Amino acid sequence: MNDSRYVLGIDNGGTVTKACLYSADGELVAHYGAKVETLTPHPQWTERNVDDLWQANIDAIRGCLEAAAIDPTQIASVSITGHGNGLYLSKADGRPARNGIISTDSRAQSVVDEWLARDDFDERARAKTLSTTWAGQPNALLRWLDLNEPEAFEATDWILMVKDYIRFRLTGEITMELTDASFISLMDVPNRSYDRELMAYWGIERWFDKLPPIVESTGIGGRITAEVASLTGLAEGTPVAGGCADVAAAALAAGVVDANKAAAVTGTWSINEFVSTEPITDTDAWLTAVYPVPGTFIVLDSSPNGVANLEWYLREVVGGILREFGGVEPDSAKIFATCERMIQEITPSDDDPFFIPFINGSDVVPHGRAGFIGLNAYHEIRHMVRAVYEGVILMHLHHITRLRDYAPLKDEITFTGGASNSELWTQMFADALGSPLEVVDAPEAGTLGVAAVGAVAGGIWPDVRTAVEKMTRDPRAVVEPDPAFTELWAKRFARFTAYLDTQR
Structure with missing residues (x-):
């Protein structure tokens, strides 16, 4: 292990995007936050402008690296977390297909009411998702879009969660990380795979081919592009880990x-x-x-x-x-x-x-x-x-x-x-x-937890359990x-x- 290596953890939460640089033993070296406005254009809607979100990530990364004043080639990996569920629809070139939707959105409640009233919900859906369902999940939001914004389908190439969208923009590689994918009621969780029959049950089967390939939390989801390097100060080619959902990151930071x-x-x-x-x-x-x-x-x-x-x-x-x-x-x-x-x-x-x-x-x-x-x-x-x-x-x-x-x-x-x-x-x-x-002794728990995952992806620690043991307090x-x-x-x-x- 090289003790001089670092991990950059990024957390796209409900209101602030945070970038935190950690040493191999979990010391917080530098941090920077950029606010992202929550939009409520209608009752029960909570959205964000995705271009503003992307700019907040650029600002947070650059601000953190400037504060750290280190050689960016010392960063072993970048690792991203973010709020679970919600919906971020992307075009093939990374441009947003529409505003991002945050998981507190409840516009699709009537859709969920109909599903939960079905006699076969537990057998046909819960047995695969291991979950109830609610209005802020992608399945409900996709169905709502079909009923109310059908043009969103043609405008969309990829269905993503917030952290996966940011990783796409950082690397140009399209993936969805496993923990987030297992939260969104589109996956057969015991078998760890998307399920076409499940999506048909939700009435959204036509969206199936817009789901990206799965990457493990500690897998490499891509590498920093030259364009992103010039925008942020990161070194071109720095690996970007799959990362994990924010609830998982918080638990890891808590040991x-x-x-x-x-x-x-x-x-x-x-x-x-x-x-x-x-x-x-x-x-x-x-x-x-x-x-x-x-x-x-x-x-x-x-x-x-x-x-x-x-x-x-x-x-x-x-x-x-x-x-x-x-x-x-x-x-x-x-x-x-x-x-x-x-x-x-x-x-x-x-x-x-x-x-x-x-x-x-x-x-x-x-x-x-x-x-x-x-x-x-x-x-x-x-x-x-x-x-x-x-x-x-x-x-x-x-x-x-x-x-x-x-x-x-x-x-x-x-x-x-x-x-x-x-x-x-x-x-x-x-x-x-x-x-x-x-x-928990971690001022920014989400970024620390996902940094532990990134430390494995970057080769600093051999597995997540070891990384958590070494990096948490x-x-x-x-x-x-x-x-x-x-x-x-x-x-x-x-x-x-x-x-x-x-x-x-």
Whole structure:
């Protein structure tokens, strides 16, 4: 192994594209982020301009390399992750066929409703996909396009996920990486192959030939072109790994390689997952997909009901009031600090209001909408802010509770994502989940996890398990649950789930 080699990890998330350079032992050498605007041209739509996305990747890579000030030939590989599902349609030359669609999009809910009502769904679909299906998946979005934008078919040469599109632009080689492919309900997951009969079941068989070849996570998906080298500062010919889906990358960064170890990832989505040596075939399970560690699967129970709810509340409600009445652009860091102070000023009670965190819709309650319930004249803005924090936590508890039904999970849960940066929120999570939380020591978990995959592709480490062992750190904190609040959270959760049941 050459200790002077590096891996560039890139994460195309819901709002920011990040490029992070890591040493062979996982040290973060340099990083750079570029924002990408989310477009909501119609209710239930969440899209992005793909040309802007591509430019954000160029800017992030160049900014990271300029900050690192290293010889680019020392970079052993580039490895990309990004949000799962959604849809990125490309022409043969790499130009986008239309705007990209993010996985929080719910325009295709009526399509999904019809599929889930079929008596043969479990037999004909779930047995192959190992998954339920929801509106933000490619199968639903392709069917919606056939019904509403039929011209998209002729404009499209390739169906891609976000990271696979970026790899295509970096290398000129067209592939889809295996973990992402196993998430999108177009694959027979046990057999690791696309399935024409499955696509016919969805009513989208004509799209089958637009699916690209599969590449393994640690495989080489292409090499940096001369044009991209001139745009970014990367060396021409640098290998680009297959990479992996963001939920897999986050778990790898958390050191999750052994069976029955759970992770909670607090981002735009409420991601909750554990590793299994066998696929979960229970018809009530949410999703089982391929994991980059050979011989394993990642089992998820998740929803688009995560930290984005707090971001929306602070931006549109708190920030909106300040903009309208104060005439100033609010300081988001000060707003967040003030909210945490307000939460600590009140004693939590079972009489507190609830916030239903469905700003981006929900597959837990199809057609569900966000809102407060249980407000009365006694409550203040402090109670409402706490309710938003709690709503995100209660959705994670909903998902973790379901995962605990499928396997004897270890008591400790690895914890990462935006909420892990708040000591207050982390303690609230621990109290609610009733488990010690191992807070991941990785400021950019997605890029670190996918860099571990890239380190294998680049020849630095022999396999993913070794790469994770060498590149990840012990938890920066272990937060124990406070028994004094356990009973209150149990009561709150029972009322929360009872309300969700009335909405189904």
